[in-house]
Amino acid sequence: MRADQNVPNGVDVAMLLRRAQLRKQMACEAALARAGMTLPQWGILLAVVAEPDSSTHALALFTGQSDQSAGAVVARLEQRGLLERRPGVGKAILHRITPEGDEVVRRCNAIVEDVMTPLLAGLTDRSLRTLRTSLQSIAEAALPA
Numbered sequence: 001m002r003a004d005q006n007v008p009n010g011v012d013v014a015m016l017l018r019r020a021q022l023r024k025q026m027a028c029e030a031a032l033a034r035a036g037m038t039l040p041q042w043g044i045l046l047a048v049v050a051e052p053d054s055s056t057h058a059l060a061l062f063t064g065q066s067d068q069s070a071g072a073v074v075a076r077l078e079q080r081g082l083l084e085r086r087p088g089v090g091k092a093i094l095h096r097i098t099p100e101g102d103e104v105v106r107r108c109n110a111i112v113e114d115v116m117t118p119l120l121a122g123l124t125d126r127s128l129r130t131l132r133t134s135l136q137s138i139a140e141a142a143l144p145a
Contacts, residue, residue, distance in 0.1 A: 017138075027115045037108055040065060044073050045097060045105040048083060053094040077101065 029039050040063065047062040048054060054062070060070035074095060077083040082101030088094040097105065120128060 024116070024119060027119070028112055031111045031115050032108060035104075035107060035111055037104065038073075040069065040073050041077060042105065042108040042112070044070065044077060045082060045101055045108070048095050048097045049102070049105055052096055053088070055088060055092045055094060057092075059095065 025039060032039060032042055043063040043065075044059055047059045051058065051062065056071050056074055057067050059065075059074065060067045063070060065073070074083060074085070078085055082098055082104055084096045084098055085093050086096070123131065
């Protein structure tokens, strides 16, 4: 959108975030596909590394997926031997990464880093910190009450 179109800031920022997210997603999906992974699968593995013993619901929240989608991804990752599931309290199922899953997430992290490095190359360290803080703020503000 052009600034001279008198578009409200919120609308302009929403569209810029969407365009950036879609382009980043397409680049990451293509790179991860060459390693036999998808962006949602890598996201779940990354979430389990960050928060071991998380429920499927917690993983869905972490990755921005529905519970049903996250459950399907978790099931595929378990079938591939990348995650282990165990019973939690009540009906909760808790998840842990396997050694093979840990290796896959490390490989995928390097792939995503390779994709993101040129996308972020025009930003100074200070700008990157500001971007990270701003995105975190937006993500937290968008959480349900």
